[in-house]
Amino acid sequence: MDLIPDVRDGLTREERVVLWVLKQTQDELGGRNVPTAMLYGRVVEYIDIRVDDLQRILQRLTGRGLPKARRRSGKGPGEPL
Numbered sequence: 001m002d003l004i005p006d007v008r009d010g011l012t013r014e015e016r017v018v019l020w021v022l023k024q025t026q027d028e029l030g031g032r033n034v035p036t037a038m039l040y041g042r043v044v045e046y047i048d049i050r051v052d053d054l055q056r057i058l059q060r061l062t063g064r065g066l067p068k069a070r071r072r073s074g075k076g077p078g079e080p081l
Contacts, residue, residue, distance in 0.1 A: 019061065021042045022039055025042055
């Protein structure tokens with residue numbers, strides 16, 4: 001159930017916890033950036049998550065690590081490039 005995105009905002013429970021902990025920690029640091037190791041240490045207090053899963057969530061939420069858009073060749077479908 002935790003892996004199904006919520007219909008209101010499309011976030012899973014894990015993503016929501018990561019964002020909440022990130023906001024809390026950033027407020028504690030006076031708005032400064034939160035090191036990933038610090039964020040991970042605090043997130044695992046609430047949910048059981050592996051480091052690579054946290055990094056995947058951070059990549060998804062920041063838009064990094066997404067595949068680049070295919071360049072259009074100007075040719076129609078089925079035509080050689």
